[in-house]
Amino acid sequence: MSEGDGAAVIANGDDAPRPLRIVGSAIADRVYTWVLTAFALCIPALLLLLVIALGLAGWPAFRRFGFAFLTSSTWNPVAGIYGAAPAIYGTVVTSIIALIVATPLGVGVALFLSDLAPRRVRQPVAFLVDLLAAIPSVVYGLWGIFVLLPFLRETLMPFLRDTLGLGGTVFFSGPAYGPSMLAAGLILAVMVLPYISAISREVLLAVPRSQREAALALGATRWEMIRGAVIPYAKSGIIGGIILGLGRALGETMAVTMLIGNRHEISASLLAPGYTMASLIANEFAEASSDLHLSALMAVGLTLFVITMIVNGIARWLVWQVGRTGSGRP
């Protein structure tokens, strides 16, 4: 077809094949759009349904106890009184312990692997750290019961409390049974470590060599280079990794249930047993005979969900803040 013919067809509009093909492709495009949009909407819809279901099921407990559900420390299924404060407290405290321990360790491992380790050590060490994420939660719990708890009871806890004299502070006072918020926090630290370290490592490796060279060319030592050029560049990504670890710590169930001691009690001492929201649900859902008990567990589930959402929101905001005040890539 010559150029002249084509122009005539378009001008007259009476030659069928070309306009038809255009209409055909538009329909296909629209189908794609709708199908993909439907897929994409499934996820928020599922989330919404989950929240609605939790909200409806938990509503009787919320209505019965009001705000006290979140602030009361009494959880008594026999008397029909439910207050989730100890579980909320335990969830937050164990997660904080986990982050305090795992963050320096995870970022340190990542820095070692990205900047210090000889090339042939990198892969094996990275693989071993990643492998920590592949161990099932219940195995961590088992290890915790038979290895970590005796070690804590006989060595670490007496050392912290007596040798270092931290027993005078509220955080390390009281008897050392073993099962405790400290134990749960430490096992969580091991479990979130691979997440923090794997993401930090990827982010650190993504820092361009030119940034490292720019620092070295100014006469920076390796540590000055890491501190001045590498970490600032990777900061928002590292924070993202820490937040991912936090999200996992908040929701982790099995290992924590096996190590925390499962007691409804708010204690400032980390040596004391406690409870987390996730382990509370795991322990009691099977024996929740009354409607109110079940409703209370659902309400705990919703609370855990909301707290996780808030944490993630704060994290997003943090990453956004960090990204805004700097690490825009050149």
Next chain:
Amino acid sequence: MATNSSLTSGALASGGQHHVTDIQRLASEGLTAYFGSAAAIRGITLGVPDRSVTAIIGPSGCGKSTFLRCLNRMHETIQGARVDGRVVLTARDGKALDIYAKSANPIAVRKHIGMVFQRPTPFPTMSIRDNVAAGLKVTANGASTPRRTDEIVERALRRAALWEEVKDRLRTSAVALSGGQQQRLCIARALATEPEVILLDEPTASLDPISTQRIEELLHELEGEMTIVVVTHNMQQAARVSSRTAFFLNGELIETAPTRQLFTSPSDSRTEAYITGRFG
């Protein structure tokens, strides 16, 4: 800014384009650089005259950047890379030191021999001011007070011909600057620590013509007060900015001569072939 030498004051007054002094600020002797077992440059002996611009030209892969990176011990930061030979740095007080001597510390060496790279490398999380001051933090002669730092930053930015453009936004992020401004910022960062020598590795390769011209003007202005080595694949640039040019080919130094002489009457046929555009 001829501070502590009277040797070059005459040359400085005349703009420095054609002055040649006997002092070689930096001189390599039999320098061979390896990546693994392959030598990228072999037996390079080249002197860099004091307070002048020396250009290194040659086709891609001729080793000119590798040579430059040997001059401040950056080459060895690449895994598997190593260097044989000597590079003698003559300090302002006349003392000559081999930067590859056993006792020499590469970190200390780099504090005295600054470097600017092909792509601008501002630190993206730092402000313009902090970028310029970045080198001060790691050098012992750095500023002790914020005010002193501000003075040094202003002076470095003025020398890099960037001050007028950024003086009102020193606290804003450096990545908001254009590519050419970023490169001048990197030059200011290198100048701020008062190095003995500045090495530039194809500093205009990623810039537009206007920005390139500004950098060339800047090099011209710095000639006479700084010792500068610039690697470039652009022969016209070498002709415009340098007083001395070295031609590299296949990892070897073919010829070095005053720039005008090298471009008008090269003594080696390979140099002639390259500058007349027969290859490269």
